[in-house]
Amino acid sequence: MREFLKSLVWIDYIYMVFTDPRKLAAALMRESRSLPLGFAVPAIVSIMEVLAVSILGSQTAFFYTKITYGWILCCVLIVFQNILIGSLVDSAGQALGYQGNVHNIVNIMNYSLFPRVLLLPAVLIFSVFNFAPVFFYVLFSLALFVWSAAIVILGLSEMHSAALHRAAVVFIMPFVLLGGVTFFTMVLTVITIVGYITA
Amino acid sequence: MDKNRKIIVSILILLVLSSVLAIIDISITMQGTGRDAYRLRSPETGPGVGIVRVYGPIAIDTAGAGPFGVSYGSDAIVERLDELSRDQRIKAVVVRINSPGGTVAATQEIYDKIMRLRKDNIVLVASMGELAASGGYYVASACNYIMANHGTITGSIGVIAVSPNLKGLFEKLGIRMNVIKSGRYKDLLASYRDLGAEERELIQEIIDSSYKKFLADVSLGRNIPIPEIEPVADGRVMSGETALRHRLVDELGSYETALAKARALAKLPDDSPVYDEVTNPIERFLMSLQGTKSIADIRLDHHSLYNLPVVEYRYQP
Numbered sequence: 001m002r003e004f005l006k007s008l009v010w011i012d013y014i015y016m017v018f019t020d021p022r023k024l025a026a027a028l029m030r031e032s033r034s035l036p037l038g039f040a041v042p043a044i045v046s047i048m049e050v051l052a053v054s055i056l057g058s059q060t061a062f063f064y065t066k067i068t069y070g071w072i073l074c075c076v077l078i079v080f081q082n083i084l085i086g087s088l089v090d091s092a093g094q095a096l097g098y099q100g101n102v103h104n105i106v107n108i109m110n111y112s113l114f115p116r117v118l119l120l121p122a123v124l125i126f127s128v129f130n131f132a133p134v135f136f137y138v139l140f141s142l143a144l145f146v147w148s149a150a151i152v153i154l155g156l157s158e159m160h161s162a163a164l165h166r167a168a169v170v171f172i173m174p175f176v177l178l179g180g181v182t183f184f185t186m187v188l189t190v191i192t193i194v195g196y197i198t199a
Numbered sequence: 200m201d202k203n204r205k206i207i208v209s210i211l212i213l214l215v216l217s218s219v220l221a222i223i224d225i226s227i228t229m230q231g232t233g234r235d236a237y238r239l240r241s242p243e244t245g246p247g248v249g250i251v252r253v254y255g256p257i258a259i260d261t262a263g264a265g266p267f268g269v270s271y272g273s274d275a276i277v278e279r280l281d282e283l284s285r286d287q288r289i290k291a292v293v294v295r296i297n298s299p300g301g302t303v304a305a306t307q308e309i310y311d312k313i314m315r316l317r318k319d320n321i322v323l324v325a326s327m328g329e330l331a332a333s334g335g336y337y338v339a340s341a342c343n344y345i346m347a348n349h350g351t352i353t354g355s356i357g358v359i360a361v362s363p364n365l366k367g368l369f370e371k372l373g374i375r376m377n378v379i380k381s382g383r384y385k386d387l388l389a390s391y392r393d394l395g396a397e398e399r400e401l402i403q404e405i406i407d408s409s410y411k412k413f414l415a416d417v418s419l420g421r422n423i424p425i426p427e428i429e430p431v432a433d434g435r436v437m438s439g440e441t442a443l444r445h446r447l448v449d450e451l452g453s454y455e456t457a458l459a460k461a462r463a464l465a466k467l468p469d470d471s472p473v474y475d476e477v478t479n480p481i482e483r484f485l486m487s488l489q490g491t492k493s494i495a496d497i498r499l500d501h502h503s504l505y506n507l508p509v510v511e512y513r514y515q516p
Contacts, residue, residue: 012203014210051225054221059229120214121213121217124221128224
């Protein structure tokens with residue numbers, strides 16, 4: 001692992017995240033040592049997002065709690081989300097006849113988060129000039145989410161040697177499933193609460 | 200190192216710099232520009248002052264706890280006082296009162312609970328709002344120190360029982376009640392007939408007993424002999440200023456002054472935290488669903504189910 005870090009190959013991975021996600025997917029599949037390092041990306045993203053959100057809100061001493069411990073919770077949630085969605089994407093891939101490899105999918109999903117670190121400098125600029133920082137935070141968040149999704153879709157396309165639209169279907173299916181489950185859970189919750197109140 | 204790697208390393212360095220900038224920006228904004236503000240403030244967790252609110256008519260809420268388990272009325276006030284007495288951080292309590300008083304038993308329950316806290320060496324300061332009359336004053340008298348506003352309506356030391364006499368109306372409408380009772384006084388204070396002399400005597404006895412208790416408790420709480428209170432304990436209301444003259448309150452001042460006094464009496468620093476009753480937004484939301492804003496609120500629709508003449512420590516203009 002030490003040699004892997006010293007070789008600075010990981011810098012190439014970051015470069016490929018921005019320039020060539022297909023090449024990144026191929027490189028990650030070849031190098032098994034890239035997986036542990038991949039989990040450093042959610043950690044960095046968590047710190048950056050905590051900072052980005054903090055410069056927008058009212059600033060209290062709670063910031064120090066967030067930046068000391070809060071990012072750990074944020075990181076755990078992102079990793080959990082990646083593993084969950086990665087597993088679902090893998091299942092969706094298998095359902096469409098592709099070979100399953102959750103290890104590689106989670107790895108690609110971790111690296112695909114890297115563009116989100118750009119959220120902080122972008123929001124910081126608008127915050128310093130006090131020019132609709134919240135609006136731009138939302139705008140950049142959406143844009144970066146789309147960017148991350150594009151990286152995963154391109155990575156899936158490379159991984160399964162599939163057409164881009166089929167890779168997109170594999171990626172979107174879990175979101176449709178999760179969205180449906182969340183929607184019906186919310187409907188049931190609202191019905192239960194309203195029933196409880198009016199009883 | 201090739202060119203691509205140099206670009207990425209530069210980006211990473213810029214990201215680290217932006218993080219440092221963000222932390223500095225947040226810290227400076229947090230600390231403000233004032234001299235005091237340069238001191239970093241820690242979350243409010245240390246020893247401080249608890250707040251209890253006695254708002255509106257005092258009564259035991261007959262509806263009990265609401266659907267979300269939030270209780271109301273005097274029970275909720277006693278529960279809140281109990282919660283504060285068990286909280287190790289609470290060194291003083293400000294009892295904020297804005298009440299015309301209420302039922303005898305409910306008022307006495309709150310008074311007793313405050314006295315128990317007082318025995319546990321918790322500093323209690325009453326802060327009177329617009330109105331702290333009768334039962335409202337009764338509750339305040341249990342505290343170590345009473346702070347009233349200049350224009351607070353207070354006093355009204357006395358007991359009242361009101362029952363309408365609708366006999367004439369019933370006769371006019373031709374309504375007659377069929378009453379089957381086990382004893383002659385079972386329909387005491389019934390609205391469909393006159394009150395007999397003996398019945399009046401019975402009610403007067405309850406009133407006098409409750410009045411004596413009121414006087415004795417005020418005397419105990421304020422540490423003033425009963426003969427000194429009696430001249431102004433004829434049900435009269437008075438302003439905060441007059442009450443100060445009669446030693447019914449200790450000082451004229453606002454809620455903020457009461458908080459400062461509580462801190463001073465408990466030897467707490469000036470910036471010690473204040474623990475108000477409901478600060479949790481979710482709990483506030485649940486309370487709003489139950490149609491109340493404070494635990495002291497009585498849901499009047501339920502309370503009116505009583506619809507019976509009650510003996511009250513209450514200012515009734």
